[in-house]
Amino acid sequence: MHAELKVLGKNYKIKTVQNVMQENGIQAQLRRRFKTKKLQTDNRVITPNILDQNFTTDQPNKIWVTDITYINTNEGWLYLAAIIDLYSRMVVGWSMSNSINKQLVIDALLMAVDRCKPVKNLVFHSDQGSQYTSKNYQFLLNIKSIISSMSHKGCCYDNAVSESFFSSLKRELLIDTSQHSAQQARTAIFEYIEIFYNKQRRHSTINYCIPEKFDSSFS
Structure with missing residues (x-):
């Protein structure tokens, strides 16, 4: 939660975030963070195969x-x-x-x-x-x-x-x-x-x- 807020430009202290989460009964559930896009196992993040062996594109840096x-x-x-x-x-x-x-x-x-x-x-x-x-x-x-x-x-x-x-x-x-x-x-x-x-x-x-x-x- 703290990392996500930081990426969004919200620079709250870790302790502040923890207190707010505790007061509202929110628990950190890291495995759900990438539920729709990524498979997270321990310290690994597996993402889908978007290319599917299609190695062509119509512009640079795509x-x-x-x-x-x-x-x-x-x-x-x-x-x-x-x-x-x-x-x-x-x-x-x-x-x-x-x-x-x-x-x-x-x-x-x-x-x-x-x-x-x-x-x-x-x-x-x-x-x-x-x-x-x-x-x-x-x-x-x-x-x-x-x-x-x-x-x-x-x-x-x-x-x-x-x-x-x-x-x-x-x-x-x-x-x-x-x-x-x-x-x-x-x-x-x-x-x-x-x-x-x-x-x-x-x-x-x-x-x-x-x-x-x-x-x-x-x-």
């Missing part, structure tokens, strides 16, 4: 898809989170870390939001990984006016665009990351995304245009 992949280096695993705009297939946000945690996906989301400044009600599709289903991450999406969509459990086809991007990245990287350090892998991935993929690589889904140019040509 639907983003995201996922995490593992990059093998000679120092251990490096984790990459990427966010792709379904309209242009441009990677609008990404983050790399030696740890697979909520901060990895938060950093990618904040990059995408800062870069694209999407309008209200953008659809954000992910799998049901714990990073995406955490209450903190779902709250961040809510305050950014972003609508969460999730793949059915264990169905990789529901997030095929992200899977395809990671496959292309690993196939087209100029180095074998398993033979290089994590820092060298980071540099190679940065160059692949920001110099090659977004700015030079032609994509069959957008009539062999370049993602960044296709995005900028929208009017």
